[in-house]
Amino acid sequence: MKIEILKQAVMDSRDGITISDNCIEDNPLIFVNPAFERMTGYSFEEVTNINCRYLQKEDQEQPEIEVIHKAIRAGEYCLVTLRNYRKDGTMFWNELSISPIHNENGFVTNFLGIQKDVTSRMLIQQQLRDEHQTLEEMKAHFEQLSIKDGLTGIYNRRFFNTQFEIQCKIACRNSSSLTLAMIDVDHFKSFNDIYGHQAGDEALIRVADSLNKFFQRGSDFAARYGGEEFVILSSCMTKEQSVRQVEALCQLVRDLKIPHSASSTGYLTISVGFSVHTFGPLNAYNELLALADKSLYIAKYRGRNQFFNL
Numbered sequence: 001m002k003i004e005i006l007k008q009a010v011m012d013s014r015d016g017i018t019i020s021d022n023c024i025e026d027n028p029l030i031f032v033n034p035a036f037e038r039m040t041g042y043s044f045e046e047v048t049n050i051n052c053r054y055l056q057k058e059d060q061e062q063p064e065i066e067v068i069h070k071a072i073r074a075g076e077y078c079l080v081t082l083r084n085y086r087k088d089g090t091m092f093w094n095e096l097s098i099s100p101i102h103n104e105n106g107f108v109t110n111f112l113g114i115q116k117d118v119t120s121r122m123l124i125q126q127q128l129r130d131e132h133q134t135l136e137e138m139k140a141h142f143e144q145l146s147i148k149d150g151l152t153g154i155y156n157r158r159f160f161n162t163q164f165e166i167q168c169k170i171a172c173r174n175s176s177s178l179t180l181a182m183i184d185v186d187h188f189k190s191f192n193d194i195y196g197h198q199a200g201d202e203a204l205i206r207v208a209d210s211l212n213k214f215f216q217r218g219s220d221f222a223a224r225y226g227g228e229e230f231v232i233l234s235s236c237m238t239k240e241q242s243v244r245q246v247e248a249l250c251q252l253v254r255d256l257k258i259p260h261s262a263s264s265t266g267y268l269t270i271s272v273g274f275s276v277h278t279f280g281p282l283n284a285y286n287e288l289l290a291l292a293d294k295s296l297y298i299a300k301y302r303g304r305n306q307f308f309n310l
Contacts (some may be wrong), residue, residue, distance in 0.1 A: 016040070016115030018052065022100075022108050026051045027072060030110075039117055041087035052113075055084040055094070068098065075100045075108040081118060090236045093122040120163065120221060127166045151201060152208035155223035160231055163221065167235060168288075171279040179242040180288050181232040181274035182296040183211070183249070186304040188228035190262040203258050203268055204228060210252050231292075232274075239276045239309070246272050246307045254305075269305035271296060276309070 016036030071078035147159035258268035273295025
């Protein structure tokens with residue numbers, strides 16, 4: 001029974017978990033959990049029985065890699081943060097810890113790896129360093145900055161505004177794309193009138209939790225924009241990928257099956273307006289936000305429970 005619980009915990013973990021074989025030359029992976037597959041874009045079959053250096057692609061000169069090699073040679077624990085690359089080539093910051101697993105004779109047979117996508121944290125820290133803030137100022141900033149919404153527990157509008165500016169600057173520098181989706185819970189005033197504000201709060205929490213869990217990449221996130229409105233920011237996605245993502249979000253909320261007698265479906269639904277912009281040397285912050293907002297208005301005008309893109 002305890003083995004089944006442990007297995008379920010590993011498979012359901014939101015952190016990537018890997019096991020490598022230290023008894024075979026080059027220390028190949030012999031196990032990865034689903035979170036690792038989602039984080040990297042590689043399937044179990046693609047990554048097992050080979051060393052995981054493919055995650056650094058051509059970026060092999062990072063000093064943290066030698067720290068990992070020394071820890072493996074010494075059979076010791078280590079914790080590093082390094083640049084990794086998904087199967088589609090997009091970079092993310094990976095906080096990696098490896099721990100040795102010993103057999104009954106004390107020999108290191110395997111290494112357990114825990115992978116955390118800490119891209120958002122690294123982007124914020126980089127922005128602060130770019131502004132020449134001292135370490136003390138950085139610490140004070142993080143202590144004073146409240147980034148979570150008090151009701152739903154996901155990021156709030158203040159964090160969104162900060163992150164939106166950072167990601168737009170990065171997109172401008174790299175000539176990459178951003179997708180901004182604005183989400184409105186349909187007929188929410190009627191929902192509160194019929195079921196009460198406590199039920200309304202509980203519905204918002206469920207919707208927010210579903211939206212938040214939908215995203216696995218650290219550079220993508222959901223935030224509560226205000227009231228019954230949410231925003232989603234995603235990087236390096238094509239329009240076709242964004243359409244599939246937004247379509248899945250609408251279905252995700254429908255699948256919650258939260259009863260709503262004033263809705264044509266009988267359940268709570270959302271309307272989504274989104275815009276995809278590939279940045280050049282000039283900023284387009286306001287344009288992206290305005291197009292997403294206008295798209296949301298059109299989706300609601302057309303009858304809600306749908307998405308629209310400008």
